[in-house]
Amino acid sequence: MTIPVCLGMVLLMSFNLVDTFFISMLGTEPLAAVGFTFPVTFSIISMVIGISIGTSAVLARFIGQGDKEASRHHGTAALYLTVLLVAALSLVTYLVAEPLFALLGAKDIHMPLIMAYMEVWLLGSVFLALPMVGNAVFRANGETKLPSIFMGIGGAINAVLDPLLIFGLGPFPELGIRGAAVASVVSFFIGSLVIIAMLANKYRLIHWFPGSNLPKAFKRILTIAMPAAGANMLTPLAMAVMTAMVAPYGSAAVAAFGVMTRIESIACLVVLSLSMSLPPLISQNHGAGNWHRVREAYMVAVKFVMIWQAAIYLVLLVSAPFIAAAFSQEQEVKETIVLLLFILPLGYGLQGITILSNSSFNAVHQPHSALILSIARFFVFYIPFAYLGSVWFGFEGLFYGGLLGVIITGSVAFVWFRKHLGYHLRVAYE
Template identity: 35%
Template sequence: MAIGVLALLGFQLVDSAFIARLGTAPLAALSFTFPLSFLIIGIQVGLGIAIAALISRALGAGEDARARRLSSLVMMIGGVTIALLGVLLWAFHVPLFKLLGADAATLGLIGDYWAPQLLAAWLGALLYFGYSLFRAHGDTRLPGKMMVLSSVINLVMDPLLIFGVGDWQGMGLPGAAWATVIAFSSGLLIVGLKLNRTDWLTSHQLWPEFLRSAGPFAGIAGPAMVSQLMPPLAAMLAIYVVAGLGETYVAAWGLASRLETLSLMVILAMTMSLPPWLGRCYGAGDWTQIQRLLHLALKVAVVWQLALGTLMAVLAPWVALTLSGNPDVQSELTLLIRFLLPSYAALGVCMLVVSAGNALGWPLRAMLLSSARLFICYLPCLWLGSQFFGWWGLVAGAAVGNLLAGFLAWQVMRRILSRPHRQAGFVN
């Protein structure tokens, strides 16, 4: 999963690097779309968390027939939900991006890019739900391989569609979205064929299962989606603050956002692969194994992110030079890398605790922790820093917010693991 996440997030960073070669304006336009793109991803991940949790619990309890019914239901419900969200985001994209601070010229660039990007997001969501089924059944190899394959396809198509070939001048910014459409369509075709060869789906007894599982599913998916929607909402507020400083800062912030997700690849891989394992232990009542798994995961998160963050802080000027050709953007991005990446050790702890909470029957606690991370720790520190010290203060404030969130999550996890049977509430 770590290899797959690296490939998937790597091609998103490659998108940004290619678009940066088009100029600061297209890169700033792309950066404005990140919060709404994260909104879609947040909902699909929230649904995916519920998928993995309920199916893995059913499998852990030996209810294979129910697992098949749940798999079929979530694929249908998830696809329709993301499609409706995409239609709404297209219908209201102009006022939404104006609220984020985009001017008329930027709105023109966004308008050409947003429709194919929404199509790509829907295809990516369907692909993600398919990955969730494989992960719930203990297969992380196929999702990892497919992430690598789709990344390679995107990497090949990006320069062709953005810059063109021969006499064809290319599409510019929309070319990046169409490259993603092609990559995700290819992956979805292969995953669909693989699913067709399994016995994980069924068309029988879906309505009774829906009535039975709607409550437990909503009990997990609702708080999980709210937790996942908090980061895009916080990202919208953060980019609003950054936009007040100027277009160069927005461009640097957008590149740092892509670099953030790439640097968190191991954490993201664990948030995908750990919950099904925890869910099976939860279904079997094996709390000793749950405690061992979580302690190991938190140790790996801290050690890995500190080592990576320190290395990236040293290499920050060269990384910025690779990602942007604009000297001003390079300077601001270097500062972001040096402050933020080491602080992701604490952020990783918080992400794992939230993920574990959703898998272990504590979705409300996970949602509250996610909310506290963003709206008590991260955004206030970021805003206060920008008000008193400008760009430097904003960057330092974001790093301090991550550290506070990590400390809070560690205290929450220690308290929960000290009395697991009393804290947990089993969800059928």
């Protein structure tokens, strides 16, 4: 199940890097401006990920129990819920955008660039969200190939439109940084139409219109989705705090950190893929009461992630100068990217264990445990350790402190979920 998701993620994340590459050609200030937008845009995406997690967990459990009609009804409800929540959050974000970015440390020179990007992105945010939840419906039913194809096609459209709209090639207008947002919205609008049509017409995994008891379906999904969304929204909140701590070190530091967030999305794409394919398998076996298979799936994923991320670190270490040169021509930015590539990927393996443990808690309908783990991850370990590192050792200490927080969190997450599995296995034996 993971391999097709991984292939789709490779394409999608690669095209996101292409996005960053073309923006970097506009200069350091536009690149820094996009770095400031990431915590805010990812907040909305994190809420959508939470809805996707709730959708997948609820649908997969119904499927494990053999109730496919209930699965279809809740899949439909999830799409309507996505439109309502994303539209509301995007409107609020637009109304407070300028003070929010000023709080993150954006300077006057960055603000027009940030707003040029965000106005378009927020306007089309619903179309960015619908494919994510639609893909969750597919995955809950054990279908991972089609979501991967959709992700790849969406990413390809975005990558093609990027240079055309950013630089105004041929008959296209030169929109600069705004063009990157337009390219994203257009690609996901097309994806929304295709995915919903496939779900409703060809595979009949949803209905075009919701049936009765829609509020009850909303409540069931939100019971898992809201804690999961809260946990996921802590990621951009932590990124916002980190961005604010990086900002005093200058635009080059912010630009390099923004590049690293996109490199991390590629370096951890196998973990992200596993976090999408593992929960439906766990939820279906949870519904069927097969806890031995839940344990086996979790342990295989954990062992693989540790080995895989160690290999990824070695690759990044060797290729760091080439990666830095691809994203900036300024020496200070390049040197900072190389430094961050040496430090941050050291924790990707244990970070992966935290992500898998978090998604596994949601899959067994323990969203509050996942939320507590996420709170501890960022605000007990990661941010405090990063802050202390910066106070004692400056810019490098900021990231070494964060690395230590990641290592501790991963260890706690592994022990905690293993303990939860042990309890259910003892109950099963009794």
